Amino acid sequence: MENQRIPTLMSVKTLLLSTVWMVIVGTADAALRKPAPAPISEDGKLRIICFGAHPDDNEFQAGGVAALWAAQGHHVKFVAATNGDIGHWGIAGGPLAQRRTAEVERCAELLGIETEVLDIHDGEIMPTLENRRKFVKVIRQWRADIVMSHRPNDYHPDHRYTSILMQDAGYMVTVPFFCPDVPYLDKNPVFLYYQDRFQKPNPFDPDIVVGIDRVIDKKLDAVVALASQTLEGGCNGSERLYPDDADKQSKREQTVRERFGGRFSGTADRFRKDLIEWYGSERGKQIQYAEAFEICEYGRRPSKEELKQLFPFFSSR
Secondary structure, eight states, X not given: OHXXXXXXXXXXXXXXXXHHXXXXXXXXXXXXXXXXXXXXXXXXXXXXXXXXXXXXXXXXHHHHHHHHHHHTTOEEEEEESSOOTTOSSSOOSXXXXXXXXXXXXXXXXXXXXXEEEOSOOTTOOOOOHHXXXXXXXXXXXXXXXXXXXXXSSOSSHHHHHHHHHHHHHTTGGGOTTXXXXXXXXXXXXXXXXXXXXXXXXXXXXXXXXXXXXXXXXXXXXXXXXXXXXXXXXXXXXXXXXXXXXXXXXXXXXXXXXXXXXXXXXXXXXXXXXXXXXXXXXXXXXXXXXXXXXXXXXXXXXXXXXXHHHHSOOSSOO
């Protein structure tokens, strides 16, 4: 009788061990299963996302191309990496963050785009793993074809670290098991830098220059809408810049439009040779206002023909 029970007990143990093994193998298989990629956009339109350190940087650097893309039905999103809560001479904290968010929301209406302000204190963004994940997720959620930001050699620490975070997202947005809760991108976007005048360790080298004459009024309207930074002078301004007088305020607004108009026309003059290369001699010489961008080596390296597809502005005025 005892000899008959032994095989039965052994069979039960074998069955239990087999079941446990199947559970372990099944769990491991599920853990290693590759996540699904982000779905491909079905409307045939480009998707562009821009990271500025503060609620104004994107508007100054890419407001023109954003308006051009939006006019053609492409999808553009501006992301401010900090909330700008110390960027004023007279107010700070929550009230200023709310005001600056309202300003970029107004700019988004003017340019025909979307906007988002991350809840990170002005002057305090760091290239942490947490922020790297945040940037990767935002880029993936937008399913970006193009990503833009500052260059890493810049006077402002927020600009530098925002740039580093954008660079760190390059390639990582395509890695399936990094932030697997957000579908990865099957194709690495083109990452681009905004123009600047810093020379060390290397100067800005434009890979594409775009004329923005058609939308310069929209861009200048956006500049004026960033009143805390432009009309009132931001953290280095004073109450004298924008006094409580209608006539003086009107003059100040005109002064700001002229000053920034000169800044954007300076870009066209600085890169006149490039404009002629992109638009041809006749048109290139006539362009008054421009924006310029440099390709970051960490993303996809597009040919000139692909750049023309990503910036579809050269066939007509």
